[in-house]
Structures are given as C-alpha cells and as structure tokens.
Amino acid sequence: MGVLTDYFRAPDAATVVRALELKDGGLPPLDGDGSSDEAFDGVEAKGVDPDTVLGRLVAATLGEPWRVDLVTETAVWPTTPKPGPSGPEDEDDPWTTGPWVVELGATARDALAGVPDERVPEAVGRWAEAEEWDGADPSDLLPLAEELTALARRARAAGEQLYCWMSL
Structure with a gap:
C-alpha cells in the first residue's frame, strides 16, 4: 500500500483547514497553476513523503x-489533538x-524555489540516487522535480507556504 501525497500552496493553515472541512479532509481539487478560486495550486506526487523523499x-x-x-x-490536519505516546485510543x-x-x-520552499533552472537536472541526478527511488532513472524524476520547484517559486512569490496532503 502506497502513500498518496499531494503538494500545494496556500496563504495560511486556516485557509487549508477551511477547505478540508468542506471536503471532510479530502484534498480540494488541485488545478496546477492556482488559476481557480475553488482549487489549490498543486502537484500530485505519489509516495514523495515530506521528511525523506x-x-x-x-x-x-x-x-x-x-x-x-x-x-x-x-x-x-486533523485538527484534533495528537495522541500521546501510546497512540490513538480508537482505531x-x-x-x-x-x-x-x-x-x-x-527552508524547503525557499530551497526548491531558489534552485536555478540549469541546476535542476544536477539536483535530480543526486535525488535519483536515494535508496527510496530504488535506482530510478533521473529523466523519469525530472518532470516531477520541475513541477515541485515551480510550485515552490509560485508559493514564495505569493508569500504563501507549501503544504503536503497525505493519505493511505
């Protein structure tokens, strides 16, 4: 079972929570460029967890x-308090x-936004060496990296933050 991950930009956490409440936690639609008032500007990035990948x-x-x-x-999200060290009491x-x-x-937004276009392929070459990619071809990862860097640039230019929506 893989983890679904989508990255998107928004002005603040309150905006994200309001949108999630309308969708019972489901991510509101991504429109890819932020041109719709009803959707977040974002990138689908299945399996790209924020911490490691x-x-x-x-x-x-x-x-x-x-x-x-x-x-x-x-x-x-969720907006309920995080469970203690013993984990949630209810499944x-x-x-x-x-x-x-x-x-x-x-730091993540600014690092991605700040990489010059000509350095993206070099960074992707290093990224592809990560064990999580299991020998992936850098050329297969380049479009995703370009989308993520472009999203980060739009977020930084708009004074917004990056968010990651995750689901099993």
Missing part, C-alpha cells in the same frame, strides 16, 4: 547531505486513518 530533493538543491530535520513540518481516530496535512517550513 522530498527532503532528499531539498538537500540535493542545497548541495548538502540529507538529514532528518531538513524539512520541518507543522501538523495542520477510527483521524490520526490513525488520515488524511493528514502538514505545513512545510520555509
């Missing part, structure tokens, strides 16, 4: 080694079932 792309764009704390996250708890949305720290 996206974190490795961020590290590659920065030209530094990946580390677990490179991409910081703040939980946005229907939204923290167990998802979906989940996190706001990414500005």
